[in-house]
Amino acid sequence: MGTTRGRGPTIRDVARRAGVSAATVSRVLNDSPLVVEPTRARVRAAVDELGYRLNATARTLSLGRATAVGVVVPFFTTHSVIERLRGVVARLSGGGARAYDLLLFDIEAPEQRADAMRDLADRHRVAGLLVVSLPIFDDEIDALQRDDLPAVLLDVAHPRLPGVVVDNVRGGELAAEHLLAKGHSRIGFVGDHPTNAYGFTSSEDRRRGFSGALDRAGIRLDPRLERYGVPDRDEADVLTRSLLQQPSPPTAIFATSDLQAIGVLRACEALGARVPDDVAVIGFDDVDLAEIVGLTTIRQPLRESGELAADLLVAAIEHGVHDPVQAVQELTVVERRTT
Structure with a gap:
């Protein structure tokens, strides 16, 4: 007899195949000692033949x-x-x-x-x-x-x-709008590689929103002011140093996570760039550490x-x-x- 149409095999399918009650199948699957070995073997054979997987919720409820x-x-x-x-x-x-x-x-x-x-x-x-x-x-x-x-x-x-x-795109827009309202027009970006082995998309979505908001304000996100790496504080530190050591460095930087923003702040301190006088910094997330270091950020309710x-x-x-x-x-x- 086939399994239930449109779904995987059920405990009742196993019971019919083994010629026992569904309650007996449940006892076997829960390793109850009340089932004799020949019946236990017949049920397990039916489970294997049908490819049945015990629903973990049902097992938990039956065991209490x-x-x-x-x-x-x-x-x-x-x-x-x-x-x-x-x-x-x-x-x-x-x-x-x-x-x-x-x-x-x-x-x-x-x-x-x-x-x-x-x-x-x-x-x-x-x-x-x-x-x-x-x-x-x-x-x-x-x-x-x-x-x-x-x-x-x-x-x-x-x-x-x-x-x-x-809405990560909207989050990027909020970051750009905040920096624009502060009078910045030469703005840098530090984020994740757009293509990554994990398939993460949040950083790229935030960059798209950020770039779009700048475009609407008549400002192009300068590729020379973009840096990409792994989502890591140390990496963000290295990337930021390369931004700030350019002949015309940015006056503000948007980092797509607070962790990366802290790396940005560390680079600013190492290079003697005053925050926010020389470089304004905004992150994304609002983790506990952001409040401790006084980081402006886009808060998501984590x-x-x-x-x-x-x-x-x-x-x-x-x-x-x-x-x-x-x-x-x-x-x-x-x-x-x-x-």
Whole structure:
């Protein structure tokens, strides 16, 4: 007998194939000692033949234990990621009908991304998946939906999945408008490489908005004042030194993250450039460190975004709400001493 049309095999398909009840299949999958070995072997054979994957939520509920939620996130020690995860943890620790443990998959190299997705598929350890900043592919969504595994995106979008995002293009516009209002016209840019192994797009989106706002003001973003590198403070320091040591350096610099902006500030200090008198600096994110150093920045609600993404995931797990809504959060300029 075939599986349910349009979906992967269900526990009832396995039960029919093995000639037992769905309750017996559940006991086998939960390693209950109440099932005799011949029946256990028949059920496991049916599971293998049909390619059935136990829904982690169902397993957790049957065992009466807290559910684990998988979080796939790049560079989880960076300030912006930590802020997002604080929001996630705050909600998952008791935001729904039950508390959820966090199973973190830290992606520090591009090849680890595929490993994390395979690990989730193979170990059946999570009731839902939260993907942070990393683009997800159609075939991966197909696999998640076959397995009936809820998924939510954070800081990245796909039309088939619910997610929480900001308008990065608008964020770049806000940065340009702020610097233009301060009287700057020779403005530098420090951001990520537009093409990168992780598929990140936020920095390039911010650059597009920034450049577009300058164009509308009659100012062209001078390619000689653009610098691209990895999203790292030390790299931003090196890139900024090359900007400021030009014959005609910029009077202001937009860095597409606060981490990079701090590298910009460090370069200014090393070269004796006064901030903001000689060089104004604006970042993006508004992490805790930005307030400490007095950095003007574009604030995105990092912790709130994590909370909202967690709420969407809990709704999908506990109530079957899978509508591909995109929650777009508001960005604001936070002016401090660097502009």
